[in-house]
Amino acid sequence: MTLSLEWNDEQDALEIGEPLISLLDGLLKLAAEAEDIDHGEVVLSFVDDEAIRQLNREYRNIDKATDVLSFSMLESGEGEPEIVYEDGGEEDGEEAEGSDEEWDEEVEEYPEPLGDIVISVERAIEQAAEYGHSVEREIGFLFVHGFLHLIGYDHGDEEAERVMFAKQEAVLDKAGLRR
Template sequence: MTQNMLSLEWIDEREDGAGAREEAWMELLEKLLRIAGDKEDVPRGIVTLTLTDDEGIRELNRQFRGLDKPTDVLSFSMLEGEEADINFDDEYEVIESEDSEEVGSTADPFADMLGDIVISVPRAEAQAEEYGHSFERELGFLFVHGFLHLLGYDHDDEEQEREMFAKQEEVLKEAGLTR
């Protein structure tokens, strides 16, 4: 395993803002980022996480997908791929960045940016209750799911879904977040 230098930056856009409970979440999510980064051989990078409410994520859905409804997680990848288009599905969405001009490798201030993950906290709370597991597990699931999307994983077909969800479960299990 490689020692990674991944970092997590976070923003809390909710009206109540961050408190002691959210500080504990960040420790958990940083741990998940390290585990997932090691497993995916991602030695460095910056992930920005935004915690929002249903209206905040609904506005992003409206702006970027033309869907006027809230969702649980959105991922905005900064990694350029062969297909730089917008990908999404009904339950877990990913929006990949459009082609952008390349900047000199050492001068590019965004060179280490992997992308942004946005999670609706109220939606995560409701889903945790619905699925009968802890909020921390649901938050972790959504975060790892979003991280894998940043790296280019998707679940457009059954085979891709099995692969992606197996990777998520492996990371969650190693972090002690079982159902």
């Protein structure tokens, strides 16, 4: 299983350290296991409200801060160019040159990018206080929420929201991050 979490910190509201990253890495593994995902890379950025507001405006045409944004690499929009890999194969399943063993080594070395998750730490701190739980639990919730969006879940209607939120809570409960 090759599943990795890469992260960067562009905010000053909370010191992001190894305990939180370790927690999020564990949540990633739990959420991925629940969804039968065994490889991929998630890039996580911690930002302030102003940075996430700019991203929200640029990519969603909503000019206000939000708590989490997800940018999936598994979805392709209309008019986007087809991805062509170095070996000449295409993403539609065309066989790559070389042996299965060589291909497995490449996958191990370069995990498939699942996408980017951006969390506003300012918003997470405010929401943790509002909901009466820890900042770690709130960031964990936002991270799992963002991950589920990366792999195709949404909450556009009541049923989809019920399913997505149940999956989030199951992962958080398994990690011991209850409300």
